[in-house]
Amino acid sequence: MSNRLELCDVDVGYGARAVVRAASFALGEGEIGCLLGSSGCGKTTLLRAIAGFEPVSSGEIWIHGRRVATPGQMLAPEERRVGMVFQDFALFPHLSVARNIGFGLRHLSRRERRARVASLLELVGLGHTAELFPHQLSGGMQQRVALARAMAPRPEVLLLDEPFSSMDAALREQLAREVREVLKREGVTAVLVTHDQLEAFAMADRIAMLADGTIQQCGSGFSLYHEPVNRLVADFIGQGAFLPATAIDALSVRTELGRIAGTRPHGLALDLPAEVLIRPDDLVDDDASPVRATVVERAYRGAEYLYRLELPSGAEVLCLLPSHHQYAPGAQIGIRLEAKHLVAFARTGVQAASPGSN
The missing domain is CATH 3.40.50.300 (P-loop containing nucleotide triphosphate hydrolases)
Incomplete structure (x- = not known):
């Protein structure tokens, strides 16, 4: 063409x-x-x-x-x-x-x-x-x-x-x-x-x-x-949070939420600090999960709530959940990682965006 x-x-x-x-x-x-x-x-x-x-x-x-x-x-x-x-x-x-x-x-x-x-x-x-x-x-x-x-x-x-x-x-x-x-x-x-x-x-x-x-x-x-190629694109497109990560091998990293694997080499050095992008749709609630998070804030989106959650380390992530699951600020919920894509960069320390922001 x-x-x-x-x-x-x-x-x-x-x-x-x-x-x-x-x-x-x-x-x-x-x-x-x-x-x-x-x-x-x-x-x-x-x-x-x-x-x-x-x-x-x-x-x-x-x-x-x-x-x-x-x-x-x-x-x-x-x-x-x-x-x-x-x-x-x-x-x-x-x-x-x-x-x-x-x-x-x-x-x-x-x-x-x-x-x-x-x-x-x-x-x-x-x-x-x-x-x-x-x-x-x-x-x-x-x-x-x-x-x-x-x-x-x-x-x-x-x-x-x-x-x-x-x-x-x-x-x-x-x-x-x-x-x-x-x-x-x-x-x-x-x-x-x-x-x-x-x-x-x-x-x-x-x-x-x-x-x-x-x-x-x-x-x-x-x-x-x-698949954002750099932090500028990752920060502008969509919402999400960056969590500290450590490269396990050429295709995967370990985070507080568990291991995330990609299909392409991430290019991170094994001995240097890194961070991985967690999108709101990368997390699901799971009462059986050992990872517990505290609800900090929520924003109603009609069919869904967008939650801002604090992890045990103090790091924050965003999570989209069906609106019939209603968790009040301060509630403890179990969450599980279901990331299908690995987006990782050299660590710079970025906090989660507020649920009310775009």
């Missing part, structure tokens, strides 16, 4: 200040990618460079086999065949839904334009809204109109800049799934920018996590969660 979008060692900066360094990222036809990271990490700057709004100071950007950016070349945004969905949707308030979607189709005949608009309205589930105006639609419906408008000219790559940021958390994840379904049906290659990992997991095939201006890891949501 040839790449529809490819970034090769791209640097982007403002003046002498480098914002993004040595970014490499590729998407095949119909793949959905995500640039994920906290505010200020460089993800929006990188998206703007793909769109043609920012020059690159090093490296190359290719779109469908065409080089569109180098330090000495910057193809204009309108010549890149890139669509854009912005945070505020940027719909024209004085135009109907149908005319908003058809705005970029003036090169088509009236009949072709009407057919394309009608097709997109059905694709995004808004066939009944053609004559309505943006102010008559909900936020989620406006978002789908903006998506349809960006897809209308059949861009080579569709860029989505925090498109769900104005919506509450539950709606963001739902819309991410809906948008993914629409993009997959149309076969669109797309890049999402977000700081919300659940949004990224719901929508993207490949996620590039950025921190300090560099792509720390690129892969599926599963690999970033279960």
Whole structure:
């Protein structure tokens, strides 16, 4: 499968200040990618460079086999065949839904334009809204109109800049799934920018996590969660706690909770202190377990409670348990380790995140 979008060692900066360094990222036809990271990490700057709004100071950007950016070349945004969905949707308030979607189709005949608009309205589930105006639609419906408008000219790559940021958390994840379904049906290659990992997991095939201006890891949501390549990725993706560990052999370590084995060499020296990442789903409650933990705090999550537990050593871990198991703070419970992945690093001493944090 040839790449529809490819970034090769791209640097982007403002003046002498480098914002993004040595970014490499590729998407095949119909793949959905995500640039994920906290505010200020460089993800929006990188998206703007793909769109043609920012020059690159090093490296190359290719779109469908065409080089569109180098330090000495910057193809204009309108010549890149890139669509854009912005945070505020940027719909024209004085135009109907149908005319908003058809705005970029003036090169088509009236009949072709009407057919394309009608097709997109059905694709995004808004066939009944053609004559309505943006102010008559909900936020989620406006978002789908903006998506349809960006897809209308059949861009080579569709860029989505925090498109769900104005919506509450539950709606963001739902819309991410809906948008993914629409993009997959149309076969669109797309890049999402977000700081919300659940949004990224719901929508993207490949996620590039950025921190300090560099792509720390690129892969599926599963690999970033279960196989983080460094502490930056492990700390940002999901929740968890680091426990002191000792390497037993090339594939396993011993912790206060027991032995954890992996399928790949962990690379830890046998005589140096280490620490292992324990995710909330790596622990289960077990009344017969000899390992006892004290409930410090709990947060209700609907089907589950997220508990913060203190081990006999004083170290803390997080544990997800079904909500029909209710343990009050101060209670002693038995826990058992059921880790399927080994994630270990040189020890630095990190405490568990609070159950109320994300």
